[in-house]
Amino acid sequence: MMEILSKSALTTIQDRGRFGALKWGVGTAGAMDGLALACGNLLLGNGEDAAAIEIQVLPFEARFDREAEIALTGATCEATIDGKALLPWSSIRVAPGAVLRLGLTRSARWRGARAYVCVAGGIDVPVVLGSRSTQLRGGIGGLEGRALQQGDKLPFGPSNGARRASDGISIVPPAFALPLMLDGLPAVRVLPAAEYRCFKPESQSDLWQRPWKVTPQSDRYGYRLSGPVLEPVAPMELRSHGIVPGVIQVPHGGQPIVQMCDAQPSGGYPKIGTVIEADLWRLGQAPIGSSIRFIETDWDGALHALDEVSRWLSKVARCLDLVEARRVSS
Amino acid sequence: MKISDIPQVAAWLSVAGIATYELTGPDYRICLRRSIKARPRASDPKVDPPLRSNSMLNPLSSASLGAGGGVSAGSGQDAAVPARGQPDVVVSPGVGLFLHAHPVQETALAEPNEPVAAGQPVGFLQIGPILLPVLSPRDGVVAAIVAPDRSLVGYGEPLVALMP
Numbered sequence A: 001m002m003e004i005l006s007k008s009a010l011t012t013i014q015d016r017g018r019f020g021a022l023k024w025g026v027g028t029a030g031a032m033d034g035l036a037l038a039c040g041n042l043l044l045g046n047g048e049d050a051a052a053i054e055i056q057v058l059p060f061e062a063r064f065d066r067e068a069e070i071a072l073t074g075a076t077c078e079a080t081i082d083g084k085a086l087l088p089w090s091s092i093r094v095a096p097g098a099v100l101r102l103g104l105t106r107s108a109r110w111r112g113a114r115a116y117v118c119v120a121g122g123i124d125v126p127v128v129l130g131s132r133s134t135q136l137r138g139g140i141g142g143l144e145g146r147a148l149q150q151g152d153k154l155p156f157g158p159s160n161g162a163r164r165a166s167d168g169i170s171i172v173p174p175a176f177a178l179p180l181m182l183d184g185l186p187a188v189r190v191l192p193a194a195e196y197r198c199f200k201p202e203s204q205s206d207l208w209q210r211p212w213k214v215t216p217q218s219d220r221y222g223y224r225l226s227g228p229v230l231e232p233v234a235p236m237e238l239r240s241h242g243i244v245p246g247v248i249q250v251p252h253g254g255q256p257i258v259q260m261c262d263a264q265p266s267g268g269y270p271k272i273g274t275v276i277e278a279d280l281w282r283l284g285q286a287p288i289g290s291s292i293r294f295i296e297t298d299w300d301g302a303l304h305a306l307d308e309v310s311r312w313l314s315k316v317a318r319c320l321d322l323v324e325a326r327r328v329s330s
Numbered sequence B: 001m002k003i004s005d006i007p008q009v010a011a012w013l014s015v016a017g018i019a020t021y022e023l024t025g026p027d028y029r030i031c032l033r034r035s036i037k038a039r040p041r042a043s044d045p046k047v048d049p050p051l052r053s054n055s056m057l058n059p060l061s062s063a064s065l066g067a068g069g070g071v072s073a074g075s076g077q078d079a080a081v082p083a084r085g086q087p088d089v090v091v092s093p094g095v096g097l098f099l100h101a102h103p104v105q106e107t108a109l110a111e112p113n114e115p116v117a118a119g120q121p122v123g124f125l126q127i128g129p130i131l132l133p134v135l136s137p138r139d140g141v142v143a144a145i146v147a148p149d150r151s152l153v154g155y156g157e158p159l160v161a162l163m164p
Helices: A036-042 A201-209 A275-286 A299-329 B003-014
Strands: A002-005 A012-014 A052-054 A060-064 A066-075 A078-081 A090-094 A099-103 A115-119 A184-194 A212-218 A223-228 A247-248 A257-259 A271-274 A291-296 B020-025 B029-033 B089-091 B096-099 B119-125 B131-137 B140-145 B151-153 B158-162
Touching: A012 A078, A012 B158, A036 A052, A036 A066, A036 A115, A052 B003, A099 A115, A099 A184, A115 A275, A184 A299, A201 A271, A201 A291, A223 A247, A271 A275, A275 A299, A299 B020, B003 B029, B096 B131, B119 B140, B119 B158
Parallel strands: A184 A291
Antiparallel strands: A002 A060, A012 A052, A052 A115, A060 A099, A066 A090, A066 A115, A078 A099, A184 A271, A212 A223, A212 A291, A223 A257, A247 A257, A247 A271, B020 B029, B089 B158, B096 B119, B096 B151, B119 B131, B140 B158
């Protein structure tokens, strides 16, 4: 069990997401950086559906009441266990009573926006509609359907004892292993969506050619971006229709909104594009105030990108097993 | 690499005490693993090390080939074991890229003239997508970082020198 010691605004329990419930109007939720979560679970030998803690605001502090194996991935932070530095993207066994502290770092080559604390066995909260993810809008999943608070005590699931990595073994983070940059800015690949052709040609080209800034009105629900005004050829009025995380809507003001993990399941704004599923984690780690670029892709490109991600994850799993086999054998 | 070369490679692995061997080529991948329980002792020359060679020559699509396979050497928490007779040198636990800092961090893990504690990471060895911490064998003070950042190093190669 771990107890949250800090006033941890916007910290939630997330797994990879709640799929198959959109038909009832229940969004997917899930980790904003699904790759960081997957890496943490790999380090610990957890199943890929194990839930972890997503931290958006530092500092974060928690105490473990018994021995535990934990992994830290995602945003770069100043991490310590009882004052001793914890290596980024690695796992460690902590003693009963140990206190984990995550603070802001001054030295980061890659910053990111969300850190993940994973535990062997996963955070054990009830499964709701197939997932432990917190869905703030509906108040379901996670711990009582809400963000974590100071004093919350979180139970762990049974560890399967199949931990893959020893203390300190780390992973080259996906931002470095699967880089995607354009003109020095992080980029995400986008499929033109249903109303793409209803925008003026110069707006279509602005979408691909100009940087887009992540404004402070950006959260798990969606990212409001600022950049050139995107103008439709003629005003559009649409009926509400189903939308998914990644959809880029353009409201009347012409400043796009990218729907994120806590997106509502329907909306009526025109859609100029959709960030592909394989690149949503890149957006999930784009800090407020940073700028990003969009790269046009197609259906095959989107599927290829998804394959690339799963190939990379299986390579990480295979290499962790190799390294561990060697340690055990010696 | 020919299939007929595998027995020779296997023999070399036994002699060197290497537990797992992986080689990825343009159109093949070989993985040799020695049974862990039947690990030979160097002090017992009578024991012929049984080698379970799960050799797989898998045609792989070129897309799935990454930055090469890892070759892992047998001796254990080797990061913390200095080369014999050279207790003042931290040596590489395997073949890979030596990194002075974690990719996400700007600051090097160790700097000359700074103190280090036994078991403290002084760098990373990158093997494919994995980063192995290179640990200081003892308390001391760093004399020099011997291997350049991101240099390719071999097993047992000196990485960091400690003051005597």
